[in-house]
Amino acid sequence: xxxxxxxxxxxxxDGTPLKRSLSRALRMQKLRALxxxxxxxxxxxxxxxxxxxxxxxxxxxxxxxxxxLPRTVEALADWDPASGQLPEEAVFAAMAxxxxxxxxxxxxxxxxxxxxxxxxGVSSVxxxxxxxxxxxxxxxxxxxxxxxxxxxxxxxxxxxxxTIKTYSGSFTxxxxxxxxxxxxxxxxxxxxxxxxxxxxxxxxxxMRMSLIITFSCILLGYPVAxxxxxxxxxxxxxxxxxxxxxxxxxxxxxxxxxxxxxxxQGVINDTLVWIGLVDDANRLVLINNELGTIIAMTHILxxxxxxxxxxxxxxINPSYLRxxxxxxxxxxxxxxxxxFPQTVPGIGAGSILVFILAVGYYITPALVGGTxxxxxxxxxxxxxSTSGNWGLGAALGAILLAVVLLLYWVYDKxxxxxxxxxx
Amino acid sequence: MADASxxxxxxxxxxxxxxxxxxxxxxxxxxLTMPKGEFLTMLGPxxxxxxxxxxxxxGFETATHGDIRLDGTSINNxxxxxxxxxxxxxxxxxxxxMTIAENLSFPLEVRKMGKSEREEKVKRALDMVEMGAFGGRxxxxxxxxxxxxxxxxxALVFEPELVLMDEPLGALDKQLREKMQFEITHLxxxxxxxxxxxxxxxxEALTMSDRVAVFDDGRIQQIAPPDQLYESPExxxxxxFIGENNTLEGTVKEINNGIALVQLDDGELIDCKPVNVSQPxxxxxxSIRPERVEYNKDRLQAGVHxxxxxxxxxxxxxxxFRTRLRVAGNDEFIIKTRNAPDQVRLQPGQxxxxxxxxxxxxxxDA
Ligand SMILES: Nc1ncnc2c1ncn2[C@@H]1O[C@H](COP(=O)(O)OP(=O)(O)OP(=O)(O)O)[C@@H](O)[C@H]1O
Ligand SMILES: [Mg+2]
Numbered sequence: 081x082x083x084x085x086x087x088x089x090x091x092x093x094d095g096t097p098l099k100r101s102l103s104r105a106l107r108m109q110k111l112r113a114l115x116x117x118x119x120x121x122x123x124x125x126x127x128x129x130x131x132x133x134x135x136x137x138x139x140x141x142x143x144x145x146x147x148x149l150p151r152t153v154e155a156l157a158d159w160d161p162a163s164g165q166l167p168e169e170a171v172f173a174a175m176a177x178x179x180x181x182x183x184x185x186x187x188x189x190x191x192x193x194x195x196x197x198x199x200x201g202v203s204s205v206x207x208x209x210x211x212x213x214x215x216x217x218x219x220x221x222x223x224x225x226x227x228x229x230x231x232x233x234x235x236x237x238x239x240x241x242x243t244i245k246t247y248s249g250s251f252t253x254x255x256x257x258x259x260x261x262x263x264x265x266x267x268x269x270x271x272x273x274x275x276x277x278x279x280x281x282x283x284x285x286x287m288r289m290s291l292i293i294t295f296s297c298i299l300l301g302y303p304v305a306x307x308x309x310x311x312x313x314x315x316x317x318x319x320x321x322x323x324x325x326x327x328x329x330x331x332x333x334x335x336x337x338x339x340x341x342x343x344x345q346g347v348i349n350d351t352l353v354w355i356g357l358v359d360d361a362n363r364l365v366l367i368n369n370e371l372g373t374i375i376a377m378t379h380i381l382x383x384x385x386x387x388x389x390x391x392x393x394x395x396i397n398p399s400y401l402r403x404x405x406x407x408x409x410x411x412x413x414x415x416x417x418x419x420f421p422q423t424v425p426g427i428g429a430g431s432i433l434v435f436i437l438a439v440g441y442y443i444t445p446a447l448v449g450g451t452x453x454x455x456x457x458x459x460x461x462x463x464x465s466t467s468g469n470w471g472l473g474a475a476l477g478a479i480l481l482a483v484v485l486l487l488y489w490v491y492d493k494x495x496x497x498x499x500x501x502x503x
Numbered sequence: 504m505a506d507a508s509x510x511x512x513x514x515x516x517x518x519x520x521x522x523x524x525x526x527x528x529x530x531x532x533x534x535l536t537m538p539k540g541e542f543l544t545m546l547g548p549x550x551x552x553x554x555x556x557x558x559x560x561x562g563f564e565t566a567t568h569g570d571i572r573l574d575g576t577s578i579n580n581x582x583x584x585x586x587x588x589x590x591x592x593x594x595x596x597x598x599x600x601m602t603i604a605e606n607l608s609f610p611l612e613v614r615k616m617g618k619s620e621r622e623e624k625v626k627r628a629l630d631m632v633e634m635g636a637f638g639g640r641x642x643x644x645x646x647x648x649x650x651x652x653x654x655x656x657x658a659l660v661f662e663p664e665l666v667l668m669d670e671p672l673g674a675l676d677k678q679l680r681e682k683m684q685f686e687i688t689h690l691x692x693x694x695x696x697x698x699x700x701x702x703x704x705x706x707e708a709l710t711m712s713d714r715v716a717v718f719d720d721g722r723i724q725q726i727a728p729p730d731q732l733y734e735s736p737e738x739x740x741x742x743x744f745i746g747e748n749n750t751l752e753g754t755v756k757e758i759n760n761g762i763a764l765v766q767l768d769d770g771e772l773i774d775c776k777p778v779n780v781s782q783p784x785x786x787x788x789x790s791i792r793p794e795r796v797e798y799n800k801d802r803l804q805a806g807v808h809x810x811x812x813x814x815x816x817x818x819x820x821x822x823x824f825r826t827r828l829r830v831a832g833n834d835e836f837i838i839k840t841r842n843a844p845d846q847v848r849l850q851p852g853q854x855x856x857x858x859x860x861x862x863x864x865x866x867x868d869a
Contacts, residue, residue: 402563403596405583407610408661414584417609421600 132481139474142252145244148191149178153248161242161266171241172224176213183210197469198254198263199243205234242266255475279459279476286456287483289374290438296378297385297434298427305386305426309393323386326379335447338376342366342448368450376448381437385430392426428495436484456480512572513539513697514560514665519569521555521721529555531721533569537699539664542691544700546708547718548744553701556718557667560699562586573665584613589658589666589696593673595650597642603629603653604638610661628660631690648679655687659694666691669701684711705745709733717741734792738779739867742790749796749836751789755780755866763866765789767831773808775866786869793825795863796838798855799847809858812836814849824848830857 090098146153151174159167182188192206209231221227228235246264247254254264261277262269271277304323308316326334341347344363352358366372396419404414442457449455456476463473491497514537521530530552537543545553558564559571562583570577578586598606607625616624629635632652642650651671658666668687672680688711691698702708708715709729716726717740725732725741736742739750753767755777763777765787773789780787797803798812815834816827823839826849830836838857840846849855 397594397596399592399594399596400598402561402583403590403592403598404609405563406561406586406588406590407613407657408584408587409609409613410584413613418598422598 135474136478137474138470139255139478140251140253141471142194142247142254143250144191144194145248146250148182148187149175149244149248151175152178152244156241156245156248159241159245161238161245164238166225166236166238167241169223169225172228172235173218173222176216176224176228177218179206179210179213180216180218183214193468195243195247197258197472198247199239201234202240202243205232205240208232209235255471256479258472259475259479279456282454282456282459283479283483285370286439286480289370289377289453289455290435292374293377293381293438294385294431294435296374297382298431300378301382301385301389301430302423302427305389305393308386308390309396310398320390323383326383331380331443332447334380335376335444338372338379338448339367342372342375367448368453370449370453372448372450373445373453373455376444377438377441380444381434384433384437388429388433389423389426392423392429396422424495428491432488432491435487439480439484511538512536513541513574514699515570515572516556516560517570517572519556519559519566519571521552521559521564522567528567529721530559530566533721533723535716535723535726537697539697540695542688542698542700542711542713544702544708544712544715545718546702546705546715546744549703551718552721553703553718554669557590557669557699557701561588561590561667587661587663587665589661589663591651591654591658591666591668591671593670595642595654595671597650597653597657599642601641602638603634603640603642603645606642606653607638607657607660610657614661624660628656631659632656632686647674648683651675651683652686655690659690659696663696665697665699667699667701670703671700672702672704672707680707687711709745717744719744735778736790736865736867739788739790739869742865742867747793747837747839749791749793749830749833751791751831751833751836752869753787753789755783755785755787757783762861763787765866767810769831771808771810771831773810773864774861775864776862778865779868780866787866788869790865790867791859791863793837793839795859796857797859798838798849798857800856803856803858804860807858807861809856812855812857814851814853814855816851817849828855828857 092098092101094101152171155171155174156167159171179188182191188206188210189203192203192210195206196203209228212231213228216224216227225235234240252264253269257263257269259279260283261272261280263272264270304319308319308323311319339346343349344365344367346366348366349358349363353360353363358364366375400418400422401414404418405411409417439455440457441455442461445453445455446458446461449458457480460473460476460480463469463476488497514535516533516535519530519533520528522528533552533556545556547553555564559566560573562578562581566579571579573586573588597603598609601609604625607628608621611621611624625638626635629638632655634649634652634656637645637649637653642653645653651674654671655668658668671687672683675683684707687698687700700708700711709732712729714726714728715732717724717732719740724744725737727735727737732741733746736745742748743750751767751773753765753773756764756766756772758764758777758780761776763775763780765773765775767773767789775787775789803809810830812828812830814826815829818825818827822842824842824846826838826840827834828836828838
């Protein structure tokens with residue numbers, strides 16, 4: 081502190097308050113830094129943040145019913161599904177009017193598909209009717225209740241109307257409920273019947289197998305990283321190239337190689353039979369199940385575990401181990417109490433990388449996982465590209481994202497995220 | 504030098520050799536005997552094998568040949584953690600993931616000591632280095648000097664009889680280093696521990712040690728108490744390495760009554776104490792300390808040989824004057840004189856006569 085006691089703020093050489101000229105200088109610096117990263121920021125915004133936001137939006141968005149069947153939705157407002165009665169004639173008339181327009185614009189199949197996700201069978205009712213309703217004269221051809229039921233007696237099912245009413249809002253929790261094996265029943269959310277449940281099992285399986293893969297990577301990678309860190313630089317570089325070798329071959333080639341190795345008539349089984357360890361009749365099932373996925377993915381993700389561990393171990397001075405031993409610790413104690421804790425940040429970084437990569441992995445489980453070893457991402461891919469149920473795919477993706485963020489948060493609480501070192 | 508039958512010996516190196524690559528001997532024939540309680544410093548230029556010796560004693564390197572004994576028992580086959588030797592590393596090697604108290608408690612824990620006893624000893628060790636208030640901190644939150652003290656406390660907390668220190672003060676600034684030098688010697692003597700201390704700072708070696716072993720080229724060149732080392736170096740390496748030193752080269756003319764007459768290369772004659780020379784005709788390097796050179800005629804002994812000298816430079820250094828002379832063709836001949844009231848200040852260009860007591864002028868190996 082200066083002993084010249086000033087009232088008022090400290091002034092810079094040009095007379096402006098020091099604080100202000102300092103913050104101006106800092107602002108210029110920040111602006112320049114921002115401009116440097118602007119292209120990347122823009123790129124990430126367009127290619128990553130916006131699509132993720134779009135996905136999150138799609139998982140709850142449900143305007144299609146309202147937009148395609150506006151009159152029906154309005155007429156259904158007064159109907160109480162719990163009564164067990166079919167809606168009144170006005171509702172059927174509104175449906176006929178909506179269908180006529182929708183059929184002309186060919187949007188009735190889309191809404192049919194949407195409703196079919198929630199109530200299988202709706203689709204055909206809509207399709208069949210759409211074709212015929214077009215010929216009706218809305219003013220004279222009533223009453224429509226009987227005529228619609230005549231086309232398809234699906235219209236006489238209270239459940240169909242309940243589905244339309246339930247999913248008439250602009251937003252829906254339906255996709256998310258579906259993604260956790262639930263549905264919107266007459267009394268609010270309910271668990272789906274046992275034979276329709278699939279997503280929870282898949283989510284749990286994905287988490288469990290990703291954890292197993294992460295631990296296998298730690299177990300296999302730790303000694304390798306240790307050797308790498310303790311070899312002379314020239315040999316370490318050579319070995320590092322071997323560790324990175326998997327990156328040089330295409331993912332598909334590597335995965336196919338595992339198929340050849342692991343299949344029942346494959347190299348490993350042949351060898352085991354030849355040695356006599358395994359009976360020819362009982363060849364091991366190593367692929368198209370969980371084991372196959374775990375083996376192949378551990379191999380593929382191992383470098384992501386080894387590299388951060390290696391770079392952390394490299395910074396650990398060997399004199400720590402010597403110091404521990406000189407203080408009376410055995411080799412094991414020195415390792416466990418002194419060396420290992422210092423490598424935890426590397427293990428943490430590797431684990432986060434491997435786990436997050438594993439949770440979202442898709443090609444390898446699809447190729448070697450069979451039915452038992454596929455991941456939730458395979459289902460997401462199925463809904464996005466095959467079934468066309470983007471809303472459900474988005475909801476599954478959002479849940480996956482949430483779980484990963486949750487785990488990240490837990491990790492931060494338990495280990496501390498500033499305890500993660502990539503180098 | 505070493506005597507294997509010495510009953511007082513606590514640490515002994517007997518004919519120890521060490522090679523890392525199987526081609527070069529890093530340590531050649533090391534013989535060393537230390538009594539209990541001694542503070543011995545290994546001093547030497549970089550690469551002379553000091554750390555290697557320490558590591559062999561601590562058990563992190565094995566001797567290629569020879570025997571190392573601790574308290575009479577050979578330790579070549581005892582693993583490091585059973586040797587019970589405290590060690591202070593050059594980079595301190597405090598465990599970064601443990602607090603200071605945990606660091607100190609570590610050697611006690613691995614010795615399966617009870618909790619209360621551990622806490623008691625940790626507290627005492629921290630107080631000993633005046634760091635009692637820092638037990639809860641991490642090493643990274645301490646200054647260099649504080650870390651150094653903790654490293655010292657950790658090496659002492661399990662009460663080893665022998666402590667090894669490898670350039671522990673290398674990273675500290677001059678003032679802190681001097682303070683720590685004092686603290687370490689003080690502590691070592693108070694606790695009565697035996698210390699092997701490695702440094703390449705000769706002032707540190709001279710001020711701290713009971714004895715100094717000067718290393719060069721994998722051998723101990725001389726091992727002696729600091730004053731002997733400084734005043735009676737046994738060869739020209741030690742003379743050059745310890746303190747400032749003037750050398751003149753010449754040939755021995757004759758040796759009489761323990762005084763050697765040496766003819767310098769420009770023909771002048773001087774009287775010396777023969778140390779590594781035994782007969783006339785031998786080449787020799789004569790060593791004289793700058794502060795033992797006298798140019799005041801009144802103070803010179805009658806009858807000794809003197810040399811002509813020309814003053815080249817006079818440097819005022821406060822407490823002393825440092826004067827550079829040309830003597831017998833050597834332009835780097837330095838003399839140091841105390842800044843006393845009656846001291847003459849020499850002027851560059853002045854011609855003077857210099858001389859010294861024959862025992863201050865040592866005829867060493869060429
Ligand atoms: N692990 C090693 N492998 C091979 N050579 C080594 C090894 N450690 C040391 N050396 C060599 O042994 C010689 C002596 O090394 P040492 O570390 O004992 O020197 P020092 O006296 O401690 O030097 P400094 O004062 O620089 O610490 C050096 O030439 C060095 O290159
Ligand atoms: Mg050294």
